[in-house]
Amino acid sequence: MIRRVLYIAHNTFREAVRDRVLYNLVIFALLMIGAAILFGQISVGIERIVIINLGLSAMSIFGALIAMFIGIGLVSKEIEKRTLYTLLAHPVRRWEFIAGKFAGLAGTLAVNACLMGMGVYAALWYVAHRLTSGDVSLLGAMYCIVLQLVIITAVALLFSSFASPVMAAVYTFALFVIGSFDQDLHAFAGLAHGATRWLAMAAAYAVPNFASLNFISSAAHGIGAGPKLLALNSAYAAVYCVTALAGATAVFERRNLK
Amino acid sequence: MSAAIEIAGLSKQYSVGFWRKRPRIALQPLHMEVQRGEVFGYLGHNGAGKTTTLKLLMGLIFPTAGSARVLNLDIGDPAMKERIGFLPEQPYFYDYLTAPELLTYFAQLSGINAGNRERRVRTALIRVGLRGIDRLQLRKFSKGMLQRVGLAQAILHDPEVVILDEPMSGLDPIGRREVRDLIQSLKDDGKTILFSTHILSDAESLCDRVAVLQKGRLRVVGRVSELTASVQGRMEVTWRDAPAEALGGLAVENRAGGDCIRSVVLEAELDAALQALRRARGRLISVTPIRRSLEQYFLEQGDTETNLGRDNEPRLQFQTSETPPFDTERIAELAK
Numbered sequence: 355m356i357r358r359v360l361y362i363a364h365n366t367f368r369e370a371v372r373d374r375v376l377y378n379l380v381i382f383a384l385l386m387i388g389a390a391i392l393f394g395q396i397s398v399g400i401e402r403i404v405i406i407n408l409g410l411s412a413m414s415i416f417g418a419l420i421a422m423f424i425g426i427g428l429v430s431k432e433i434e435k436r437t438l439y440t441l442l443a444h445p446v447r448r449w450e451f452i453a454g455k456f457a458g459l460a461g462t463l464a465v466n467a468c469l470m471g472m473g474v475y476a477a478l479w480y481v482a483h484r485l486t487s488g489d490v491s492l493l494g495a496m497y498c499i500v501l502q503l504v505i506i507t508a509v510a511l512l513f514s515s516f517a518s519p520v521m522a523a524v525y526t527f528a529l530f531v532i533g534s535f536d537q538d539l540h541a542f543a544g545l546a547h548g549a550t551r552w553l554a555m556a557a558a559y560a561v562p563n564f565a566s567l568n569f570i571s572s573a574a575h576g577i578g579a580g581p582k583l584l585a586l587n588s589a590y591a592a593v594y595c596v597t598a599l600a601g602a603t604a605v606f607e608r609r610n611l612k
Numbered sequence: 613m614s615a616a617i618e619i620a621g622l623s624k625q626y627s628v629g630f631w632r633k634r635p636r637i638a639l640q641p642l643h644m645e646v647q648r649g650e651v652f653g654y655l656g657h658n659g660a661g662k663t664t665t666l667k668l669l670m671g672l673i674f675p676t677a678g679s680a681r682v683l684n685l686d687i688g689d690p691a692m693k694e695r696i697g698f699l700p701e702q703p704y705f706y707d708y709l710t711a712p713e714l715l716t717y718f719a720q721l722s723g724i725n726a727g728n729r730e731r732r733v734r735t736a737l738i739r740v741g742l743r744g745i746d747r748l749q750l751r752k753f754s755k756g757m758l759q760r761v762g763l764a765q766a767i768l769h770d771p772e773v774v775i776l777d778e779p780m781s782g783l784d785p786i787g788r789r790e791v792r793d794l795i796q797s798l799k800d801d802g803k804t805i806l807f808s809t810h811i812l813s814d815a816e817s818l819c820d821r822v823a824v825l826q827k828g829r830l831r832v833v834g835r836v837s838e839l840t841a842s843v844q845g846r847m848e849v850t851w852r853d854a855p856a857e858a859l860g861g862l863a864v865e866n867r868a869g870g871d872c873i874r875s876v877v878l879e880a881e882l883d884a885a886l887q888a889l890r891r892a893r894g895r896l897i898s899v900t901p902i903r904r905s906l907e908q909y910f911l912e913q914g915d916t917e918t919n920l921g922r923d924n925e926p927r928l929q930f931q932t933s934e935t936p937p938f939d940t941e942r943i944a945e946l947a948k
């Protein structure tokens with residue numbers, strides 16, 4: 355059972371690699387090299403902040419794009435191309451397929467982020483010629499970026515299990531944008547009254563809270579997220595993913611393949 | 613022992629239309645059994661509901677009503693799929709993989725243990741006649757090659773029941789014969805084979821029994837010979853170096869083309885026709901049986917409901933099978 359999920363995950367990873375998804379790393383590397391050379395020459399003191407902000411933002415944006423574009427295609431593309439027919443003709447349960455696809459893409463994103471993380475550290479080392487203990491706090495911020503990407507993947511999978519690829523992309527993107535302003539939605543709920551208040555509250559909790567997973571600027575100023583916060587965020591991401599995947603499975607289990 | 617495949621009232625209805633949903637019946641309640649060790653042909657025109665039935669059996673779509681059991685397991689049971697192989701219609705695979713990679717992946721999913729995988733993959737590829745393609749990604753495969761990969765994955769895990777949706781489509785004449793041989797060898801191994809086709813002659817040369825489906829309704833189940841017994845067989849004889857009148861009244865139809873003359877004679881009068889040809893010192897070139905298409909069969913049954921005159925597709929009156937089942941030696945002997 356778990357083995358089949360892993361086989362599917364492995365194949366999904368292999369697909370991403372062969373479809374040259376990891377080529378985004380080339381652009382990322384060029385960006386880091388350019389920034390390091392540029393800011394290493396002209397400025398004193400802020401080059402560290404610039405590199406971290408730039409590097410982590412790029413990590414987050416590239417990752418989100420990959421998660422959305424591949425995530426929404428994961429299920430619909432297999433149905434569209436009918437590659438799923440032969441897969442499901444083997445002893446694979448439908449939930450195993452969903453779980454495997456998710457794990458495969460989450461793994462791809464994690465590997466991608468790891469490599470990018472190394473790039474950020476290399477750039478930091480290049481401009482400062484040393485790494486400080488404060489740089490360790492970057493790891494926490496990077497980990498939270500991966501959590502965000504994993505949530506986006508789960509959401510994209512959920513939408514792609516019932517909507518057409520284009521609509522799934524629109525929904526996922528919308529949720530991503532709203533999620534980034536989730537703090538404001540909470541604040542709005544606090545101010546509103548009556549039914550609006552409850553609606554806003556419900557929306558604020560239903561939408562993934564990307565804002566509170568974002569530690570980029572605090573990391574740039576050398577403030578790390580504490581272990582307790584990291585643990586809480588991990589739990590949040592886990593609950594969110596499991597719920598989204600359970601939804602995706604529930605829809606997909608009943609679906610007729612065209 | 614129970615039948616290999618038992619279908620009890622399986623039916624499928626789609627709803628089509630954007631605003632006002634209208635039902636579209638793909639399969640009327642179907643009752644059918646396929647016995648163990650049998651080669652069973654599932655015949656029907658385009659859109660008759662063959663693929664629908666096979667997809668229902670594989671759990672790819674869900675029935676509107678009814679149920680089915682394969683090897684005494686309910687079709688929803690994943691354990692069933694370990695003992696069943698399936699070739700979908702016009703199969704398509706992960707095109708970034710090579711054929712051995714794809715088969716290895718399916719072998720993993722079927723629970724074939726690591727020690728046996730390599731050997732199973734090799735054997736399956738050889739059995740479907742794919743060689744020298746180990747490094748080629750599936751996106752570079754031709755239609756017929758993909759069909760063969762599809763066959764390979766269907767027999768990879770040595771299943772007891774093999775379900776094939778139009779296994780011969782997209783294959784060249786040699787490929788078609790190889791598939792026929794493959795199905796025959798599966799039967800010799802004691803497997804049960806259910807395959808769909810709309811070509812009667814494919815079914816005739818292989819099947820123990822066939823079922824004929826028409827517009828979602830099961831028309832007949834029986835032996836092919838029973839089906840075609842009522843229909844007079846005809847033969848096409850092609851020869852040269854003798855006048856067109858050589859066959860006299862035996863020829864139902866004469867046609868000259870190039871140096872050759874082609875005549876259609878009744879199967880029962882073939883020997884007489886060949887003798888007449890010998891007397892006239894004609895040189896025999898070929899003898900080919902002419903078979904009725906399914907439609908012809910229905911028309912000859914005189915069933916008004918099966919009359920397909922309403923749609924304006926071109927109708928084949930006769931269908932010539934590709935390979936004459938006559939051995940050339942007998943022809944040569946007769947022609948002397």
Ligand SMILES: Nc1ncnc2c1ncn2[C@@H]1O[C@H](COP(=O)(O)OP(=O)(O)OP(=O)(O)O)[C@@H](O)[C@H]1O
Pocket residue numbers: 612626627628636637638639656657658659660661662663664665701810
């Ligand atoms: N997703 C669908 N929605 C609506 N109708 C469908 C759908 N799939 C199939 N049908 C209808 O079901 C009927 C049977 O289709 P099916 O694919 O089973 O035919 P078939 O016998 O396999 O034909 P062919 O020889 O062309 O493969 C057709 O009339 C078709 O229009």
Ligand SMILES: [Mg+2]
Pocket residue numbers: 662663664701777
């Ligand atoms: Mg079909």
